[in-house]
Every structure is written in C-alpha cells, then in structure tokens.
Amino acid sequence: MRTEFLAYAPPCLSDQEREEVLDTLHKDWLSTGPKTKLFEEEFAKYVRAPAALALNSCTAGLHIGLKVLGVGVGDEVITTPMTFCASANVIEHAGARVVLADIDEDTCLISPAEVEKKMSSRTRVLLPVHYGGQPAEMDQLNSLRRESVRVLEDAAHCMPSRLGAKMVGETDNLVAFSFYANKNMTTGEGGMLTGPVELLDRARVMALHGMSRDAWKRFQKGGSWEYDVEVPGFKYNMNDIQASLGLVQLKRLDELYARRMEVVETYEAHFAKHEEIRPVQVRRGVQSSYHLYVIRLNLETLRIDRDQFIVEMAERNIAASVHYKPIHMHSYYANKYGWRPEDFPVAFDNFKRMVSLPISSRYTKEEASEVISVVEDVLKRFRR
Numbered sequence: 001m002r003t004e005f006l007a008y009a010p011p012c013l014s015d016q017e018r019e020e021v022l023d024t025l026h027k028d029w030l031s032t033g034p035k036t037k038l039f040e041e042e043f044a045k046y047v048r049a050p051a052a053l054a055l056n057s058c059t060a061g062l063h064i065g066l067k068v069l070g071v072g073v074g075d076e077v078i079t080t081p082m083t084f085c086a087s088a089n090v091i092e093h094a095g096a097r098v099v100l101a102d103i104d105e106d107t108c109l110i111s112p113a114e115v116e117k118k119m120s121s122r123t124r125v126l127l128p129v130h131y132g133g134q135p136a137e138m139d140q141l142n143s144l145r146r147e148s149v150r151v152l153e154d155a156a157h158c159m160p161s162r163l164g165a166k167m168v169g170e171t172d173n174l175v176a177f178s179f180y181a182n183k184n185m186t187t188g189e190g191g192m193l194t195g196p197v198e199l200l201d202r203a204r205v206m207a208l209h210g211m212s213r214d215a216w217k218r219f220q221k222g223g224s225w226e227y228d229v230e231v232p233g234f235k236y237n238m239n240d241i242q243a244s245l246g247l248v249q250l251k252r253l254d255e256l257y258a259r260r261m262e263v264v265e266t267y268e269a270h271f272a273k274h275e276e277i278r279p280v281q282v283r284r285g286v287q288s289s290y291h292l293y294v295i296r297l298n299l300e301t302l303r304i305d306r307d308q309f310i311v312e313m314a315e316r317n318i319a320a321s322v323h324y325k326p327i328h329m330h331s332y333y334a335n336k337y338g339w340r341p342e343d344f345p346v347a348f349d350n351f352k353r354m355v356s357l358p359i360s361s362r363y364t365k366e367e368a369s370e371v372i373s374v375v376e377d378v379l380k381r382f383r384r
C-alpha cells in the first residue's frame with residue numbers, strides 16, 4: 001500500500017511557468033495587459049475560435065455570456081443536472097429560470113431529446129456541458145437553435161476536446177473554458193470566453209465595469225484618461241500574472257494531454273470489461289480531454305454504498321471524488337423549483353454510483369496501476 005496520500009487532481013507545472021510569471025513580476029504591468037492579449041490570440045488560434053476574451057473564471061464567462069445573449073427576467077435557460085453548480089448559478093444571477101433536461105445513461109451528457117421536450121416560448125439559451133471533456137451532442141443541439149434560442153457551451157472540462165474534425169471552441173456559439181487549479185490547463189484561477197467578434201466586443205466591455213476603453217489602452221503613451229460607462233459591468237478581467245501561466249500551459253498542452261492519456265489508457269485497459277463497474281462511455285468520433293475519469297459502481301454486487309467506497313479508498317491512501325451532486329438535489333434548487341431527486345432519474349441513479357478516480361498529467365502508469373489495485377482490493381473486500 002502507498003505510504004503517501006495520492007491527491008485527486010494536482011496541477012502539472014514546470015520551471016517554464018515559474019520563469020514566465022517571474023518575467024511578468026519584473027515588468028511593471030501586472031493587470032490586463034500585453035500577456036493577456038497574447039494569451040487570447042494564442043488560445044483563439046489553438047481552438048480555432050473566431051475570437052477570445054480572457055477572464056478571471058469560467059463562471060464569469062458563463063455569466064457574461066448569458067448577459068450578452070440578452071437573457072433576463074422571464075427567460076428560461078436549459079442545462080443539465082449533471083454539472084458543477086456554477087452552470088446553474090449564473091442563470092439565477094441573470095434573473096432567468098433554470099430548466100433541467102436529464103442526461104444520457106451511457107455518456108452522462110445532456111440528452112438532446114430531453115432538451116427538445118423542455119423547450120418553450122420562454123427558452124432563450126441552451127447551456128450544454130461537455131461533461132468530463134467529452135463534447136455534448138452539438139449537431140443535434142445546434143439544430144434546435146432559433147433566432148431567439150442561442151447556445152452557450154460550458155467547456156470548463158475541455159482542453160483539448162474535439163467533435164469530429166472540429167475543436168470544441170471552433171463554432172459561432174459562445175463557449176466558456178476554465179483554468180481553475182484542477183482543470184486540464186490552469187492559471188490558478190481563470191477562464192476564457194470564445195465566440196463571434198461582435199458578441200465578444202460587448203462581453204469585453206461588460207467584463208471591465210462597462211467602461212468604453214480598458215486601462216492598458218488609456219495608460220499607454222498617447223492614450224487618454226477619458227472613458228465612458230455604457231452599462232454597469234462586472235470586474236471579471238484576467239491579469240498578466242495569470243496569463244503568464246496560461247501562455248506556457250497552452251504551449252505545453254499537447255504534451256500534458258499525452259501524459260494524461262497514459263493514465264486514461266491504463267484505466268481503460270483494466271476497467272472497460274469489468275463486471276462491478278462501468279466507466280462513463282466516450283462515443284466514437286469525438287476526442288475527450290478526459291478531465292474526469294468516472295466509473296459507476298454496480299451497487300447490487302457490493303455490501304457498501306458509494307460514499308463508503310470512497311472512504312475505503314482514502315483509507316488505502318487514494319483520493320477519489322464525485323462529479324457531481326446533481327443541480328436539482330442542492331437545497332436552493334430543490335426548494336425554489338420543488339424538485340425531488342427522482343425528477344431526473346438518470347442523473348439521480350448515476351450520482352449514487354459515481355466515483356471519479358485520480359487523474360492528472362503529473363501521474364504515471366505506475367500511479368494509475370496503484371489506483372487500480374486499490375479499487376480491486378475494495379471491490380474484493382466488500383463483494384456480496
């Protein structure tokens with residue numbers, strides 16, 4: 001057994017990131033400036049997006065995305081119950097109502113058929129989540145777009161993900177990415193919103209107090225102090241310290257992904273045909289970034305529940321987690337909308353069985369094998 005606890009998803013940083021941050025600290029521009037601008041350009045190029053706006057979180061990108069799509073009081077936004085709370089919280093912040101569409105059993109992605117059933121005259125935005133880094137069924141979801149119904153993609157888990165030949169981000173939809181500390185590439189905290197130039201121009205103003213011109217332009221030689229507030233905006237901009245991390249992580253992303261896939265392939269080789277567990281399926285023709293590696297326990301064959309399974313793993317020095325407690329089971333949403341756990345039966349059933357195994361570009365095949373041994377040990381010990 002391991003003597004040291006194996007963390008769930010540590011970041012993978014190198015001396016290159018440290019040097020780039022130091023370089024920024026030696027310059028005199030710490031906030032949104034030349035490095036943030038370069039990071040936006042490089043990121044847009046990588047995901048082949050029309051344009052990109054760097055922000056201090058993915059949550060900020062989702063919030064501003066809804067605002068520039070004109071979402072407000074009386075509107076409805078359709079999303080999945082199987083996501084992080086931020087995807088739903090921003091809908092509340094925009095003043096709209098959360099409408100949930102249940103997930104597909106194999107992939108845990110939002111079901112386009114369920115989305116279609118939930119659409120009404122008040123639907124303004126579809127907010128699919130690329131769960132675990134697997135792209136949602138965008139062909140079907142995009143076919144549900146109307147003049148008054150737009151799509152905002154929660155791509156917090158992507159980097160890099162592909163749908164056929166297209167990168168997630170290579171679209172006219174708005175797409176929000178996360179660089180939170182445990183995501184596939186990180187800036188500590190940070191996010192990126194991609195999409196059409198004209199929508200992102202409005203988002204850029206909204207992300208910095210609603211001011212007509214940002215500080216970097218105003219404070220450069222030949223710049224003017226003057227600005228106008230066009231809307232009461234937010235304070236959501238990324239700074240150059242974060243962008244320093246992002247520039248290097250993006251440059252290293254293909255290498256980071258290759259290392260992550262070694263862990264995934266070790267897991268897959270073992271778990272794909274296992275009786276007691278069923279990994280979340282990734283469908284043909286897509287590339288998942290494998291932000292998460294989620295197995296579902298066949299609880300009928302075990303004498304313990306999921307929570308005890310995670311406790312047993314921790315006692316054997318391996319971290320595990322759950323992604324996610326479904327939106328409708330959080331007290332705020334259950335109380336406001338009167339939702340019961342069984343109202344979204346596929347999400348509820350999966351939630352009870354889910355375990356996210358440790359995953360990081362830091363980990364090797366050896367560490368993946370240790371995780372497998374511990375999973376095996378717990379299964380054997382508590383078999384019915």
Ligand SMILES: *Cc1c(COP(=O)(O)O)cnc(C)c1O
Nearest residue numbers: 057058059084086156178179180
């Ligand atoms: C992490 C995450 C977010 C929020 O990202 P932040 O950058 O922390 O704001 C949103 N949606 C999903 C699905 C996430 O996993």
